Amino acid sequence: MANRAAICAVAQIPFESNLWQQRVQGMVFPVVKSIMEQTGVSFGGEKGIQNVVTCSDDVFDARTISDNGVTDEVGAHYQGEEKVAMDGVNAIAYALACILSGHDDVTMVVAHCKESQSEDRNMCTNLAFDPFYCRPVGLDYLNLAAMQARAYMDVSGITDKHLAKVVELSRKNAAENPLAIAREPVSAEEVMKSPMICDPIRDLHVYPVSDGAIAMLIANEDRCREFTDKPVWITGFGNCMDSYFPGDRNLASNFSLKRAAERAYIMAGVTNPEKEFDMAEVHSSYAYQLPMWCEGLGLCGEGNGGEWIDGGGMEKKNVNPSGGPLGGFPIMVGGLAGAAEAVLQLRGEAGKRQIYGAKKALAHGTTGAAGQHHAVMILENK
Template structure:
């Protein structure tokens, strides 16, 4: 095997509906100090951090070049700092590129999003759409997701009952995760009687508004042991951008995810994901996406997502034991949250939800409406 890049440490604040006493700089600072404490990494220009990657969103932060707001608290002055203005998991792909190219050997990667700052997250994602044709129609990530949900639930025979089961399971799993958003307990009946917000999406089918921040330290194979005894290796990364205009896409086909997964599997030497990967973290922004993405990464049969739910597929394949995106992460940061959960499981640090014998895990992220952009990261202990 050639050179590898490792995640050496992670830090996060708890996912919360709102941090009324902290601005995002304060949230990041707590993560920053935790990484410094855990790893003793320095900012020495020879041996320390020379490059920092951040992830944030201009619209959610109301600031052009949103990373300008955080350079102080991520230690970025007088060295490289670049922003991932895409789903956070791509920051890990970028950190891998920095390290595997030999340009850097230690990279700090931090991200934040305070969804509670905006009057409506839907107004923010509305701005992702074409200003002349799509925005005026009121398109946002939720209404786009609902188009996909309609197509997919019909194709895979997904019922309202199954979607309710997915929501209840996500909240049950979230209770075992000390960093998960605290949500009200719900049962299937409550989910099925929650208001229809965009047919077939009900209010409780959608992830709740969440504030969060995190940090990770990534290092080269040669340097990793300086910062941790248990590095987690990034073994394969693949991403794929589907077409922008909804009409150009086959929404229920999983085309971009299959593409991204195939590239990550080839890099990591995964032949059969059902056997070769012991844990999956999928970015289910809405309940219907759990079986859809499960099909996309190859642990549920094509168009068989409904049966897969009934057969207990999510527990068989250890999917979203963290509570998943559905329990609550900021939209932008779902991928980082998935990767951090894989990291904890691979290190045996997942507490009550720990799965025994996890050697390889998969973190998947989606961004844009209806999973337009997909990325898959394979991680190994």
């Protein structure tokens, strides 16, 4: 049994808001091809990939069993294939389990989502709720997020001004990321003038409609050097699910995120999250979520989000150097995009965005409405 697993390669297509010229399959194959070209990995036989872990969503793909539409493109023809219908960080965790159990020694994770395919992504996320009560009253990810934003702002001292700064800084980072969508800088003033779409969430607080695919190759310690001389080790993982019915939740509490982080930190031996990470990619699809998730992750003091932003916490802690979801990460793919950025940073391949000497990174992904489920992963290059 192997005792460590490493991410050996990452591939991503440039994300777009309306990738009308490709169907989902055409979006997926280039990233799989890139992994094969980068690493020379093969499929089947004793040395090849025997099982592919995919990540996608049925409703966004508008078909049932969304994974079997892309089996040819992900290389799963005549191989094993398993789908994780949650944020992509969980797909890495599934691959980690395949490796640590000894069942596989090399596997690939492939995630895709084409949000632009639907008339309106809020119509898709409305279907995440139960048909008897929550759907008819109009819940979707956006308006439950607004409810959470209000609840969080009341306890954390976060203001409209803070949120504007989060967007300004995220866009500044995204401008340096050639794979991001929203790369034009915006000023905090512009953000504060953007239309209120779901109080207190403004138009520019919301991540852009995003299409894209990502693939990663993951191998055990014995074999990872066949594929790379710069393996990035997965040293910690934890996840946690909060209640399904919104009324059962304390929306401002970060309950499930704290649990997820605690498990990941124990596994990775992290004792002081505020100091130990060189960078973090947090899955903040709405501006308020960036300070809120950072509080839950212990990257800043609890209830301190506002002060932390004012004091330059986001820059000092290198939060979302890729620009994060506010630069454009598709749902499902989001946490995986953050993890991909962490891998590039830990390998020293992040170009203009490179954080010098980065050794330990945190990647976070969330699934469900208003952070119902959180997954936290620790990545290290030593």
